[in-house]
Amino acid sequence: MPQSKLAKATTEALGHQVTDDQIFKNALDSMGPENNLPGYHAGDNFVPYGQSFLNNPETYFDYLNTIAVKYGLVFIKQSLAQNPLYNFKRGQIPYGGKIESVVFDTISPKVYRPDKITGSESPFAQNFGRVVGKTYTQWFDIESSNTIVDTQDTMFFQNLQQFHDFVYGKVAQLVNGAVLDEFYHTKLTLSKSLADGMIAKTTVDNVKELQKQILYYARRFQYFSRDNNSMGINQATHVSDIEVLVPLKTSIDIDVDFVANAFNPELFKATQVHFTEVDAFPDVWTYSADHVVTSDDIDKGYVDGRVHPVGSTIKKGSIATANATDAEQKLVGDKVGAIVLDRDALQLWDALPLTLSTINNPKKRYTNIFLNQKTALMFVQALNSRAIMLK
Incomplete structure (x- = not known):
């Protein structure tokens, strides 16, 4: 039997077969006996249930609320719109806490001189190593809603698959919009940090030179240097934490063999970094x-x-x-050829993860589905990052 988009998304998200019948039955069970609907079994005719929804808008609301909450993560994970930079998500901000990345500079040793014991050479002299915590933070704080008119929208479904396709589509409208907006603002955080001089820059004349610079800094970051970030902090980045972000405009010009070889774990073990393509960096x-x-x-x-x-x-x-x-x-976004950075330089912390909820207006017979999210988008200037700019 054909699956609805909701059933397919749930199957992909959970890794095992989930049918529309199972979703429907589980949702009705979660709603409790007060939903005034008879028990559902696989293959039951959907028409009487659809009629019950039509006659009882509050029951329909309960069903929508159960689906939105119970399958919220499915909608998010299987949304058509994707955020390629989602791997920079770090989780939820600790309650009452402020997220700050502290970076410690190295302390250069001196030649041993046993005869010097006064002033700055005194064993009681204070010497504070450089500790930096400068970050750029942009809050991504959004809300959106979508309305379903209970007694109108339920009239047109002849079976459970059509019904679930509709429910999935209404929720997906919200989720896709939020995912796309978060993706844009994540890129904007990088662009703004670059415009403000928080990311070191190198300019090249052509794509061939761009390829060399990508490879150079992907390797260079693994060695301690004060030239790898805009603050002159003596930093090194583990190879597994090096990220390369390339916009589509330059990605299609980069030699396919270069990408295959430069990031091949067998051929270039010292340069196995994570390569991500984005559509473009914003102006x-x-x-x-x-x-x-x-x-x-x-x-x-x-x-x-x-x-x-x-x-x-x-x-x-x-x-x-x-x-x-x-x-x-x-900043002209099209001039950004690539950004090589420490994975910890860009951080996304959720104060409120993407959340779905509903509210019902029984007088006007409609249900509103709400989406909310609040995320801190952060860039840490003291960690390694280098933008390779095109002339």
Whole structure:
């Protein structure tokens, strides 16, 4: 029997066969006996259940709520939209804690001189090694919703597969939108850090030179050096923690054999790093001065009135929309040929993981499905990172 998109996604996420019948039965069981629906068995005619949903919007709401919560991780894991940078996720921020990556610089030894015992040579003299914790943090804090009209949307399903396809599609609309938005803001965190000088830069003339520089820094990062990051911290990165991010525009020009060889565990054991392709790195525009929001800013789409109402002030240096008043371009994303970085340089911490919930309006017979997420997107300047720029 054909599977719905919900059943297929659940099967792929769990690694074993899950049918629409099982999903339906498990959901009804989770709702409890008060759902006023008869017990369901595999192969039962869906029509009477559909009729019950049509006549009891609250029961339909309970079912949607159960599916959204119970299968929330399935929707997220199997979403059509994917965030290639998801591997930078670190988990959830500890309650009440502030995430800060502390980096320790090395201390250079001196030649032994037993005759020097005063001043800075005294055994009681204090010598504080350099400890750096500078990070750029951007909060990704979102909400979205999707509405299902109970007594209208349930009228058109002739079987369980069609019903689950619809439910899956409505939830997937929310999840795909959130995943795409998080992906964009993760890339924007890198672009903004680069624009602000937090990532060291090297400029090349062509793709062949780009290939050499990717390989050079993928190896160079494994050796202690003060040239591997913009703060001059003496750092080395373990080979398994080296990431190479390449935009599609340059990725298609990079020699296939180069990628196969340079990151082949057998041929180049010392350069086995993680290679990730992204669609593009965003341009960066920032406000060159404190900007007071006007109605014109909102009307032209330069500013979101929900976030910055008329009369509010956007601080100098804040991210701006392209060509907005008082904004200047700080980075052309297409000039970024690749970014080589320590995996810990980019960190995504969830204050609230992507979460689904529902609310029902019985008077108007509709259900709202809500999505919420709050994530800290962080870049650690003191760890190794190098952007290879194209002229």
